[in-house]
Every structure is written in structure tokens, then in C-alpha cells.
Amino acid sequence: MVRAQKLLLDHLGIVELHGVIGGSMGGMQAMLFAIEYPDFIRRVIAMATTARESAQAIAFNEVGRQAIMQDPAWQDGEYPRETGPRVGLAIARMMAHITYVSDASMDRKFGRRKKETADADAYTFEPQFEVEGYLRHQGQSFINRFDANSYLYITRALDQFDLAHAYGSLEAAFSHLTAEMLVVGFTSDWLFPPEQNRTLTLAALRATKRSSYAELSTDLGHDSFLLESEALYALIRAFLDRGGRYTFDFSI
Amino acid sequence: MATEPPSVSTPVGLAGHGHGSTAKHVEKRTVDMQIIGDWVEPNTSVLDLGCGAGALLDYLVQTKQVSAVGVDLDFAKITACVRRGVSAYQGEMTGFLRAFPDKHFDRVICSRTVQELDDPTTVILEALRVGRALTVGFVNHAFWKNRVNMLFLGRKIRNEVYTTEWFESRPANPVTIADFEHFCAISGIRIARRVHLAGDWRSPCRAFPNLLSGYALYDLAR
Numbered sequence: 001m002v003r004a005q006k007l008l009l010d011h012l013g014i015v016e017l018h019g020v021i022g023g024s025m026g027g028m029q030a031m032l033f034a035i036e037y038p039d040f041i042r043r044v045i046a047m048a049t050t051a052r053e054s055a056q057a058i059a060f061n062e063v064g065r066q067a068i069m070q071d072p073a074w075q076d077g078e079y080p081r082e083t084g085p086r087v088g089l090a091i092a093r094m095m096a097h098i099t100y101v102s103d104a105s106m107d108r109k110f111g112r113r114k115k116e117t118a119d120a121d122a123y124t125f126e127p128q129f130e131v132e133g134y135l136r137h138q139g140q141s142f143i144n145r146f147d148a149n150s151y152l153y154i155t156r157a158l159d160q161f162d163l164a165h166a167y168g169s170l171e172a173a174f175s176h177l178t179a180e181m182l183v184v185g186f187t188s189d190w191l192f193p194p195e196q197n198r199t200l201t202l203a204a205l206r207a208t209k210r211s212s213y214a215e216l217s218t219d220l221g222h223d224s225f226l227l228e229s230e231a232l233y234a235l236i237r238a239f240l241d242r243g244g245r246y247t248f249d250f251s252i
Numbered sequence: 253m254a255t256e257p258p259s260v261s262t263p264v265g266l267a268g269h270g271h272g273s274t275a276k277h278v279e280k281r282t283v284d285m286q287i288i289g290d291w292v293e294p295n296t297s298v299l300d301l302g303c304g305a306g307a308l309l310d311y312l313v314q315t316k317q318v319s320a321v322g323v324d325l326d327f328a329k330i331t332a333c334v335r336r337g338v339s340a341y342q343g344e345m346t347g348f349l350r351a352f353p354d355k356h357f358d359r360v361i362c363s364r365t366v367q368e369l370d371d372p373t374t375v376i377l378e379a380l381r382v383g384r385a386l387t388v389g390f391v392n393h394a395f396w397k398n399r400v401n402m403l404f405l406g407r408k409i410r411n412e413v414y415t416t417e418w419f420e421s422r423p424a425n426p427v428t429i430a431d432f433e434h435f436c437a438i439s440g441i442r443i444a445r446r447v448h449l450a451g452d453w454r455s456p457c458r459a460f461p462n463l464l465s466g467y468a469l470y471d472l473a474r
Binding site for chain 2: 198206211
């Protein structure tokens with residue numbers, strides 16, 4: 001993925017990037033970019049990410065893949081362009097979505113609220129709780145914009161990502177860095193928990209590289225890195241803006 | 253996080269509780285910085301435990317071209333360090349220190365932090381393991397004015413240094429020069445250098461430091 005991005009940048013005639021930023025798998029890519037093309041970037045920001053997935057994260061990905069592959073419409077991946085394993089892909093997305101949020105944020109958003117259309121019959125299996133309707137909507141909207149085979153390959157790439165294994169050790173991986181790094185973890189992220197994020201900066205510091213670690217208190221789970229947080233913006237701005245050589249206009 | 257950030261920066265925000273001492277605080281902070289700066293060799297690596305907004309590390313980068321790393325518990329403090337270009341890590345000191353091999357840093361600094369540590373022995377011994385030298389600076393709680401204050405008022409000391417009421421304060425160990433040297437003696441820690449400053453935190457204090465000194469700085473090694 002990172003090689004493809006680099007080829008595109010080369011094609012566009014871009015010779016240097018001031019910063020590369022990414023969350024989750026994007027954080028993995030940002031780090032890999034800084035390791036593989038050290039002279040190409042000056043600053044790298046990795047958020048809610050990891051040097052390698054835990055068994056739990058791989059397990060969730062596997063359930064998603066099985067949902068797709070067990071769908072008869074998958075046809076060993078040879079499904080026609082306009083159809084495909086829509087049921088399996090939607091289920092994979094529903095489950096994955098749960099791992100992106102948190103108990104607290106789901107409870108705040110939905111609680112045990114019932115849908116207005118909920119049947120009086122307690123044992124109907126139409127969605128009764130709002131959270132069910134929400135997950136179904138997440139699944140349905142996903143299948144219209146995502147390809148099932150892509151989902152299989154991307155989750156496999158996530159599972160295979162392992163900086164320590166690829167370079168011998170995490171310190172060896174980061175020994176290639178010339179860019180300054182900032183890692184941000186989020187307290188409620190249970191997919192790529194703070195511990196896995198802080199490990200990145202500790203390894204970079206052991207490799208005597210410049211790296212900082214900050215941890216934002218949120219209750220939104222893994223998706224916290226998408227949060228519109230003034231504190232997070234201030235940190236990112238401080239990291240990218242310093243030096244005065246460039247100024248950034250963050251207004252939209 | 254169980255505890256508040258052991259910030260090194262002076263509590264200027266609370267100066268209203270004291271005697272309008274903001275300017276004095278800033279001055280005192282500078283004295284601490286200059287002495288620590290004198291002990292730091294140029295182009296070395298320095299770790300500041302409880303780095304606050306990174307003022308000391310920034311000063312050492314400017315004056316001694318050190319490679320600097322700070323540790324603090326507070327997100328806003330880390331942001332301030334990042335803004336200064338100082339590498340900083342948000343988290344517990346003990347966990348941070350345990351992640352490093354022996355003698356990884358040339359010097360570790362603990363400036364106005366030891367009194368707020370949950371486990372000072374572990375932090376100090378770990379700091380001496382990962383650092384070739386350890387600088388510790390602290391306010392001497394046994395300074396005579398504190399003693400007099402306690403003797404006559406019988407209440408928690410409140411002045412320009414200890415600005416808060418007991419019920420507004422986080423737990424702190426009121427460490428003294430005698431206590432600290434006792435700790436070094438029983439822990440087999442060698443005191444390479446020491447500076448005792450008088451009550452003004454500026455002029456040297458030569459006699460009866462545990463009684464007459466307001467601020468103490470130690471340069472330690474194993």
C-alpha cells in the first residue's frame with residue numbers, strides 16, 4: 001500500500017512531504033512510510049495504531065472474513081461485479097463497527113432505547129432496539145461502497161503487519177527513521193489500546209529517535225482518532241507547525 | 253491515571269493564594285535551571301521526569317544542545333513540550349524507566365518531583381539504572397521558617413512555595429535534606445555533588461543546611 005502511495009507521489013512530482021498522518025491502519029502506513037522512505041518525510045503522526053495486531057484484533061478480522069466467505073454468494077471470490085456476498089459483508093461490517101466504538105459510547109448513543117416501530121411481541125426478530133437498527137444501517141450502507149474481496153485482502157494486510165518481525169525488532173525498524181514521530185493513543189480504544197501505542201514511542205526512543213507519545217482521555221473507543229477535539233487539534237498543530245518554515249491554515 | 257501530573261512548573265496559577273509571589277516564583281525556577289544546566293555536559297542525552305511544559309529541557313537544548321526527552325502525566329503539558337520541539341512521553345515514570353536498558357541516558361533529572369512520587373525508591377533506583385547520573389532538586393521541608401510556622405500555627409504550611417490548603421492538595425511527602433541524605437546512605441547511592449541554597453533560593457547556604465537551606469540539589473550516581 002505504502003509503495004503504491006509513493007509511486008503516486010513520484011508520478012505527481014512530489015519530492016518531499018512535511019508530514020504524514022494516519023489513524024488505525026493509516027497509522028501503520030504512516031509509520032511504514034517514514035521507515036521505508038526516511039528522506040522523503042519530516043514528520044510522522046500515528047494515531048490509534050499498533051506495531052502489530054493482538055490475537056484479539058486478528059480474531060475479529062477472521063470472524064469478518066468468515067462471514068464473507070461463508071456467504072454462498074462469495075463463490076470463492078469469483079462473484080460478478082454488481083452482486084457479491086452482500087449479507088456476509090454487511091455482517092462483517094456490523095461486527096467490526098462494534099470494535100470501533102466503546103461500551104460507554106454505545107450506551108450513551110442508544111442505551112436500551114426501543115425503536116418506535118418496535119413490535120409489541122417481544123419475540124419478533126425484527127430490530128427492536130435502536131442499536132440493532134443502527135448496526136443494520138451500518139452494514140447496509142457499507143455494502144454499497146465496499147468490495148468484499150477488498151475487505152478480505154485489507155484485513156489480511158492488517159493481520160500481517162508486524163514491524164518487529166519485518167525488521168528484526170521494533171528498535172531496528174525505527175532505526176531507519178529520520179522523521180520526527182508523534183504517537184497518539186486513546187484511553188477507551190480497546191482495538192489498538194494505549195499500551196500498543198505507547199510501545200511505539202518507547203521503541204523509537206530506545207533507537208535514539210525523536211518521538212513523543214500523548215494519550216487523550218475519551219470514551220469513544222477506537223474511532224476516537226476521528227474525534228473533533230480541540231485538545232487533539234492543538235497537539236497536531238503544535239507538532240506540524242513548529243519551526244516556522246511553514247504555517248498551516250486549518251480552517252475549512 | 254491515579255494521580256495528578258507531577259508538574260515541575262511553579263504553581264503560578266495559584267499565586268493569588270500566597271503573597272503575590274508570581275515574579276519571585278519565576279526567578280526561583282530560573283536558579284534551579286541554571287544550576288542543573290551547569291551540571292549537564294554539552295551534546296549529551298537528558299531525561300526529565302516530571303518535565304511539565306518542557307521549560308528546563310528547552311533551556312538545556314538551547315544552551316547545551318542536549319537530546320531531550322521528558323515524561324509527564326498531563327496531555328496539555330505534552331502538547332507544550334511538542335510545541336517547543338522537545339520529545340515527551342505521557343505516562344507513568346516507572347513504566348517508562350523500565351522500558352529502557354541500563355545507562356541509556358547520560359543524565360536523568362528529577363526537579364521538584366520526588367515529593368510527589370508514589371514510590372520514590374523505585375523511581376530513584378530505576379533512574380540511576382537508566383541514567384549515568386541523576387539530578388534531584390527539591391524544596392527542603394525542614395527549612396526553619398516551616399518549622400516555626402508549624403510550631404506556632406500548628407497548621408499545614410502555606411506560603412509562596414506551598415500554596416494550597418491541605419484539602420486542595422494532592423498527597424505529598426514533605427522531604428527534607430536530612431531525610432534525603434539518609435535515603436542515599438541506606439540505598440548505597442553516591443552523592444557526587446550537592447548544592448544547598450538559602451531561603452532566597454539564590455545565595456549558597458553553608459551551615460546547618462537542614463535548618464537554613466530552602467532548596468537542595470543533588471547530583472547522584474551509583
